[in-house]
Amino acid sequence: MSDAMSPATTRNTKVMNRFDLTSRLLAKLKREEAVIGGIGNTNFDLWAAGHRPQNFYMLGSMGLAFPIALGVALAQPKRGVFALEGDGSLLMQMGCLSTIAALKPPNLHMIVMDNGIYQITGAQPTPAAGVSDMVAIAVGCGLSNSAWAADEEDFERLVDRSLSASGPTLIGVRIDDKAGVGATRRDPVQIRERFMLGLGVREPL
Amino acid sequence: MAAAEGKISPKALDEKASHEKIWHEVVLQTLKQNDIRLVPYVPDRVLTTLIRTLHADPFFLTFPTAREEEAVGIVSGAWMGGVRGAVLMQTSGFATLANVLASLAVPYQIPLIMLVSERGTLGEFNYGQSLVCRTMRPVLDSLAMEHHTATRLDELEFIVDRSIKQAIATQAPVALILSPLLTGGKVFEK
Numbered sequence: 083m084s085d086a087m088s089p090a091t092t093r094n095t096k097v098m099n100r101f102d103l104t105s106r107l108l109a110k111l112k113r114e115e116a117v118i119g120g121i122g123n124t125n126f127d128l129w130a131a132g133h134r135p136q137n138f139y140m141l142g143s144m145g146l147a148f149p150i151a152l153g154v155a156l157a158q159p160k161r162g163v164f165a166l167e168g169d170g171s172l173l174m175q176m177g178c179l180s181t182i183a184a185l186k187p188p189n190l191h192m193i194v195m196d197n198g199i200y201q202i203t204g205a206q207p208t209p210a211a212g213v214s215d216m217v218a219i220a221v222g223c224g225l226s227n228s229a230w231a232a233d234e235e236d237f238e239r240l241v242d243r244s245l246s247a248s249g250p251t252l253i254g255v256r257i258d259d260k261a262g263v264g265a266t267r268r269d270p271v272q273i274r275e276r277f278m279l280g281l282g283v284r285e286p287l
Numbered sequence: 288m289a290a291a292e293g294k295i296s297p298k299a300l301d302e303k304a305s306h307e308k309i310w311h312e313v314v315l316q317t318l319k320q321n322d323i324r325l326v327p328y329v330p331d332r333v334l335t336t337l338i339r340t341l342h343a344d345p346f347f348l349t350f351p352t353a354r355e356e357e358a359v360g361i362v363s364g365a366w367m368g369g370v371r372g373a374v375l376m377q378t379s380g381f382a383t384l385a386n387v388l389a390s391l392a393v394p395y396q397i398p399l400i401m402l403v404s405e406r407g408t409l410g411e412f413n414y415g416q417s418l419v420c421r422t423m424r425p426v427l428d429s430l431a432m433e434h435h436t437a438t439r440l441d442e443l444e445f446i447v448d449r450s451i452k453q454a455i456a457t458q459a460p461v462a463l464i465l466s467p468l469l470t471g472g473k474v475f476e477k
Contacts, residue, residue, distance in 0.1 A: 116368075118364070138367070140391075141390065141394070142386070142387075142389070142390020142391060142394075143356075143360065143386065143387045143390045143391040144386075145356070146356065146357070146359075146360035146363075146387065146391065148360075149352075149356075149357045149358075149359075149360030149361045149364065150360045150361070150363055150364035150367075151364060152360075152361050152364060153325070153360065153361040153362060153363060153364025153365035153366070153367070153368065153370075153372070154364040154365065154367060154368040155364075155368075156325065156348065156361070156364075156365055156368075156370065157325075157364070157365040157366075157367075157368025157369050157370035158368045158369065161368075175353075175354065175356070175357055175360075176353075177352070177353020177354055177357060178352070178353065178357045178360075180353060181327075181350070181351075181352050181353060181357060181361075184350065185350060270394040270395040270396075271394075271395065271396050273395070274367060274395040274396065274397070277367055278367050281367065281368055281369065282369075283367065283368065283369040
């Protein structure tokens with residue numbers, strides 16, 4: 083059970099699993115929506131959940147899943163764009179929430195995978211663990227359509243709501259301390275080229 | 288030439304003044320000619336007029352970001368989505384970018400176009416700025432990144448235009464450093 087001092091207990095949100103939630107998200111994407119997977123386990127689970135030409139996997143640049151997704155969303159306003167980011171990553175680039183709130187791209191949907199730890203480096207707690215509420219921070223940055231998912235069913239409901247939203251959305255999910263299920267093949271040029279093919283920007287050679 | 292005599296003639300000063308007025312127009316027009324539409328920035332005093340004119344021109348989507356790294360992520364995403372962008376920043380902002388250049392722009396072969404207003408040299412009054420400035424070219428060179436320093440108005444369009452075209456054709460990032468020789472820089476004012 084979680085620490086009684088943690089705000090997680092007061093949020094009354096279930097601790098879920100990253101791979102399971104990522105799989106649930108992908109199952110709902112029927113219109114070639116783009117998905118940006120943040121550094122580490124977040125994109126490992128995106129990779130493991132199923133290859134899609136519209137997936138982009140970050141192999142570095144910690145904290146830039148939301149900014150990269152913002153760029154895609156601005157470039158292709160008719161395409162839904164999801165970004166998956168860890169809580170530690172978001173802490174590195176929190177200012178992007180204000181940028182996104184100011185620009186209000188209606189097709190950008192953010193998911194924060196919050197386990198309160200840097201799982202991949204040895205599960206050390208983040209400075210925010212147990213003290214900061216990522217969804218409250220997002221709301222404070224001006225992203226009013228932000229919510230914690232209470233459980234898997236609620237997550238799916240929030241994804242459905244995002245797909246028809248008229249402004250940017252953010253979903254916070256509490257996740258366990260499990261490592262990613264797969265491991266992305268670390269071939270940045272192929273990842274980028276495949277993504278551009280998936281977005282209809284490139285023709286195959 | 289007046290310069291050869293060790294003096295600057297009034298005519299040369301006039302030319303300098305007119306250069307300061309129009310270098311940013313050359314940059315804006317060259318961005319436009321190359322279909323660079325997305326221009327996020329972290330501001331700099333020297334870039335003030337350029338930023339204002341970018342905002343005033345509906346061709347461009349231009350907006351501030353909280354960090355330069357964030358702007359690099361945004362234009363990288365936009366390029367993959369089919370829209371060209373460029374990032375405006377000053378020297379100290381560039382100094383925050385080594386990680387994103389080495390882990391995103393260079394290995395993913397993204398034609399990231401950066402316009403860096405150069406502070407820290409030719410009359411700098413803040414020691415910290417002068418030290419930060421010395422880190423810029425070694426970082427660019429360490430990644431074998433293309434970079435050019437624009438010092439003259441008559442070369443500016445050529446440098447900016449050719450650099451943008453090369454970045455896109457070769458899918459490689461480029462840094463265009465705007466020297467105080469071109470922009471007048473930021474000078475100490477009491």
